[in-house]
Amino acid sequence: MADAEEDFTALPLPDRFIHKNWKVRKEGYEAAAKEFSLAASEADPVVRQFVQDAGIWKGVVGDANVAAQQEGLAALCSFLEIAGPQGCTRTRQHTVSVIAEKCLSSTRAVAKQKALEALMLYVELDKPDPIIEELLPALSNKQPKVIAATLDALTQLYHAYGCKTIEPKSVLKALPKIYGHADKNVRAKAQELTVELYRWLKEAMKPLFWADLKPIQQQDLDKLFEKVKDEPAPKQERLLRSQQAAKEVAMAAGAEEEEEEEEEEVVIDLEPDFDPVDVLSKIPQDYTEKLASSKWKDRKETLDEVQKALNHPLIAEGPFDELIRGFAKSMKDANISVVMTAANCVELLAKGLRKKFAKYRSQIMGPILERLKEKKQAVTDSLGAALDAVFASSTLTDCLEDISECLKHKNPQVKLETTRFLIRCLKTTREVPSAAEVKSIADSSTKLLTESQEVQRAAAAEVFGTLWKIMGDRMMGPHLDGLDEIRKTKIKEFFETAEVKAKYKPKPVAAPKPVAPPAGKRPLGKKPPIGTKKRAPPAAAAAPPPPREEPEPTAPLAPKPTSRPAPSKLGAPKSGLAPPSRLGGLKKPGSALVAPSPRRAVVSPPLEDEAPIAPPKLGLAGRGLAGRPLGKPQVEQMQVPISQAPTGLGLVERAELDELRAEVERLRRQNEDVRSERTYLNSQISELQNQNAQLIEDHTRDVLSIKAKETQLVRARSDYEAAEQTVQNQRREVDRLKRELSRQVRATSPPPTDLAEQIYTDSNGSGRYGDSGYGSQGLYGRARGVANGPLSPNGEGKENFDSSSRPGSNLSGKLSPLRHGVGRESAMSSMSSRGGRLSPAETSASSMEPPRQFETTRQSQASAGAESWKRAAEVTQNLKQRIEMMKAKQGIGRPQQ
Structure with missing residues (x-):
């Protein structure tokens, strides 16, 4: 068994990592952890082989044996600490998802702790976004314990690094689905994560997920939020490697300072993600023509259509120049409804394009500012919202030029609304204005403080207070000195209540500047001889001022410099003290006539003793001519302590600094x-x-x-x-x-023999003019009948022009003293039934009826005598006049007789 163990120990570490015996793997993990802790850098061969073979770590963190898995996680943490960013980026794609599924939910507390530490190191070494992307799929795991463990790990990550370092948007979007999980432990861990995010984001995070929660869930979260609502803003506990390096550089540069009481506000993008929409296709094709309409309703309807088309959170970029020109033109419209709609369109377009709207700012901001002269609050609100959206797409530097011009406007309303717009810009800008911009704003506000309207003066004071909040006392002090106490008090009130997002921080002065360059150029590291200091030429009057002088260490060699006034001019040193060829050209005229000072007699012995060291002094004098002014006492010229050795170099630097300042x-x-x-x-x-x-x-x-x-x-x-x-x-x-x-x-018959008979015949449509239509209808009746009736093509009268065919004549009742008979009425009815024409028989019959019908009337008129004759003559004259009038009206000349 011992031989087998020795064989296992002799195996290379990668082979032991994949061995089938869990004990061998466990011992291999322990040995690797020791090797990694002893490695000098990431270039060590032990580290390099595991960086190159990154896939081996997937089996290490997913080891089936929990004891071996625990040691494997410890080995991974030791590897990440020495492997650096390269080891992190090469291995995280193999290990993070496995850690989330098999390690975070381990039954061993040490294993869980090591797994969480490995995730922390992955975030620390590079960036957190890839780690969050690998952890989010674990929130959809089938096992509730895996989801709960992943939520707990996310909570720990946000607690350590904060929402400024780790993007919270993707996690916030996944919360509603997690709150719908059946397991109560999962929902509890989701609440813990939500509360941790609330500590960093406060109410700004709610729009991303709050609407998708149930009312009871919202109530529970609100109760939890109340507990942490009044807590101070959290701080980042762990720093990324990049942040650590930046902090070390700042400390090395001498900028080590304690953290400020008011930290910079965390800038986190919590805007929902939207797809850009192409709105140009939805703009009416006749947009320009309709805006030029003389009817305000047409212009308003066109802008309403454009507003509806632009109502999207994200708009795709395109050529909007024509649209912007139309909006700018609408700002001059006499109808305020058109102006308000155009302002709403500008606001929607600026919010949709965001930073891409900056190139259109110069075309639209000026017209909007000019239109601020409108006194109606609804119009100024719409214009102000449009200006705020335009400013959000640009910077204060870009907008300040137009704002400064309108602050000088002759219209008080324009000045007031522009001042309020400037206040909003200062409160929302994240860029600190430059010194020139601060001066411009302060000068304009100072002039506005003298306005006659109190509301304008208050707005100018608020500009001062907001700018003071941004720049601080040091930068605003010179601009506030010239103001009276009443105005300063008012500005102080606005300064205390102002809320801004930008804070001026002076750049730290680099420490090596006064130390490093002189250290390498100090001559021989020795104090220059006292005697050689007397070689200072008169041109040294431009040397540094007297406050930089130090007391002379050899005071017993000379009397007190304050015992007598300093001579105005001192003679040049004797020729034996220094070669006259170097300094002779710099002597002032007449300096040789001045008697030598008693100090020189006392100091001359040391000069002779140290005469061999004169050449270094000449070299120093040649570099910078660093001597004291000739107007000072001689003892002050001999004061050359060690700290004054690099005085010539200081002059060179000062000259360079002057040149740089001139260039700037x-x-x-x-x-x-x-x-x-x-x-x-x-x-x-x-x-x-x-x-x-x-x-x-x-x-x-x-x-x-x-x-x-x-x-x-x-x-x-x-x-x-x-x-x-x-x-x-x-x-x-x-x-x-x-x-x-x-x-x-x-065609008529000879004239009648008796005038009365002629008149009678004319009145009844017979006699001389009976056939020509001059009867009871008369000429007018015939003319009217001809005009109303059909005409023949050749213009000849083929119709019957008897007076009985003209029932509509107006003259029938005026010219004829008698009414038509029954026979004539029947002829007229028969004519009308046949379209206005009479047959020849009817015509002859009608022409024969009048004599029979009115026989009695003729006899009575004949017996009337002279009275009847007068009446007939009067009727005839009237008839002639009417005929002439008719001819004149129709342009007919008199007929030739």
Whole structure:
């Protein structure tokens, strides 16, 4: 048996890992754990072979023997600690799902602990997303104990790393299904996980799963949430390897500081996942034409259709330029319903496109800000919501230019609403504004603090307070110094109540800058000789200021420097102290005339003793000319402690720093020029776009006007042609009447002998004009009958033009003093039954009836005498006038006699 055990021990570790004897496997796992703990790095051969053969770990964590499985999990943890990210990424696809199914629900507490530690190490070494993806399928396992153990592991992971490190969205979406499980242990573990997530996310997590829970489940969770609602915000207990490395770098750079009381807010994406929708196909094809309609209802209906098409949480990217131009044009609409609908469309499009909407911001933000002049609250609310959505797709830097322009607007309402919009931007932005932007906002707010309206002053103070909350006392102090105490108190109130998402953190100053470079360039590591310090030329007046000087350690060599005033000028050193060729060109004129100071006589012996060390001083002077100013006492020039050795290098660095500052200033000016030029170009673009929109509107209006004129012209032409046709028909009728009249006149009998008889004949339709239709009906009756009756093609009168065929004449009752007889009425009825025509027999009969019927009347008129003659003459004259009027009305000339 001993020989067999020795043979097992002699086997390689991979062979022992897959041995059929569980004891051999267990011993192999233990031996591997020891080897991994002794390995120096992940490049060790023992570690490399298990990294390359990553599939072997699947059998280790899924070992059928629980004792061997426990040691295998311990070996995996030891391997992960030394193998690093490469070992993690190579093995996790083989082990995580097996750990979830067979290890987390183990009956051994140590095995469960090791399994959980392995999951922690997998998250720590790389990133947590692949681990969560491998664990989620275990929540659908058939065994309730596996689901409960997986939920408990997820709870421990979120408790250790937090929701900022591990994405919670996928887990939150799986919770409703878990709450419907039949096992109470599973539901209990689900509640624990939900409470842990609530500690990190609070109410923001509810939209993802809350609606899918039953009311009783919601009530139970609300009771659990109340217990942890007032707890302080949790902190991440374990750091990823990447976070650990970043922390070490910060500590090495000298930025080791305690954590701030107010930590940065956890930014977690809890938006539900949606598929992008192509809305361009749903936009009406005649969108632009309908927006140019003169009826506001047509414009409103078009925008309603667009709003319905844009009502999607995620919109696919596409060419929305024409749509944006229409919205910008609608912002100038006189109807507020159109403006509100357009603002709603802008809000939906900005929320649907999200960050992709940023390229349209410059086209729509300006018109919306201009429309803020509307005083109705419903309109300003719609415009404000649209502005907030536009800002969410861009940054404060992008929007600040348009906001600053509107803060100077002449309309007080525009200034007030723009100020409120700026407050909302400062509260929601996650990017700290730059120093230039802070100055711009502070200057604009300072001017607004002097406005006459109290609400405007309060809004400006809130801008100051919110900006103060973001930037802190140090950055806002210079901008608040010039304000009076009353305004500062008001700003302080808003500062205390402001809630912001961005906090300014000054960058730590790098510690190696003042230490490392001088350490390598200090000359010989010795203190420069006192005598050589006297070689400082007059040009050293630009050296560092006196506060950097230290007391002279050799004070007994010279009298107190404060015993006498410092001479204004000191003579140059004697020629024996230093070569005059290096410094002679730097002497000031007349310096040789100054008598040497008593200090020089005292210090000269040490100079002679240390004369051989003069060349290093010359080299130091040549590097930086680091001497004290000539206006100082000589004893101050000799004060050269060790800390002053790198003074020349400091000057070089200072010169470089000045150059860098000049370069930064130049770049800043260039940036300002570019920004101003961009502003000018943007304004020109906006102006041209507005002009283009106006031209399009004018063109559309002109086209519609032209079309209306063309329609009117077509109608006028049609009316003209109809009138022309009517005139021609009337002319033909008049010509035919003329011919018929001439024919009737020629066919008449000689004139009557007696005027009274003639009048009687004319009145009864007989006599000279009896056949021509000048009877009781008269000329008017005949003309009307001809106009109403059918016409012959050649214009000849083939019909019977007797007065009895004209029952509708208007002159029959006016011109004839007598009524028609019974025979005439019967003729008329027979004529009407045959379409207005009479037979020749009837015509002759009707023409013969009048003399028989009115024989008695003739005799009575003849006996009337002169009175009857006057009356007849009057009737004749009236008849002639009416004939002339009829001829003039129809354009007929007088007939030739």
